[in-house]
Amino acid sequence: MELRVFRKIAMALAAAALFGGGFAAGQARHGGQAMNHFSQPKTVLQVTLIKWRAGVPDEEKQKAIDGVKAMAAQIPGMKTIWLKTDRMQPRDWDAAFAIEFASRDAADDYALSPVHEKWEKSYLLLRENSLSPQLSNP
Numbered sequence: 001m002e003l004r005v006f007r008k009i010a011m012a013l014a015a016a017a018l019f020g021g022g023f024a025a026g027q028a029r030h031g032g033q034a035m036n037h038f039s040q041p042k043t044v045l046q047v048t049l050i051k052w053r054a055g056v057p058d059e060e061k062q063k064a065i066d067g068v069k070a071m072a073a074q075i076p077g078m079k080t081i082w083l084k085t086d087r088m089q090p091r092d093w094d095a096a097f098a099i100e101f102a103s104r105d106a107a108d109d110y111a112l113s114p115v116h117e118k119w120e121k122s123y124l125l126l127r128e129n130s131l132s133p134q135l136s137n138p
Contacts (some may be wrong), residue, residue: 024131040137044101048132049093056126061095064126067119068097074115077106107134 052061065083072078080100088096101107110116 009038042137044104044107044134044136046132046134047098048096048130049056050095050127052094052131053126053128062127064123065095070097071115071119075110075113077109104136
C-alpha cells in the first residue's frame with residue numbers, strides 16, 4: 001500500500017515538474033515582461049498607396065481594388081492580400097492595398113504577368129499617383 005502511494009506522489013511530482021518546466025520555458029522574460037513572439041518571414045510584402053484622379057466613380061475605384069483579388073486567384077505566388085483600409089496614413093492618400101508574395105521570384109513574376117499588365121492598364125487610368133514599395137527580410 002505504501003509503495004502505491006509513493007508512486008502516485010512521485011508521478012504527481014514528475015508531472016508538475018514537466019508542466020512547470022514547459023511553462024517556464026514558454027514564458028521567456030525580458031526585464032520582467034513576457035517577450036512577444038514574432039517572426040521574420042522570407043516573403044515579399046508590397047504595400048500600395050493610391051491617390052485617385054478627381055471624378056473617378058466609386059464603382060471604378062472598387063473595380064480596381066477587386067482586380068487585386070482577381071489577380072491573386074490567377075497569379076501563382078500571391079500568398080496574401082489586404083484590400084480594405086481602416087485608416088489611411090498618411091491622410092492625403094485615398095486608398096491602399098497590400099500583397100504578400102511567396103518569394104522575390106513570385107514578386108518578379110507578378111510584375112511581368114499578362115494578368116497584371118491587363119489590370120494595370122485600366123488601373124493607371126484611374127489613379128493620379130501611387131507608391132508601391134516592396135520589403136522583405138534577409
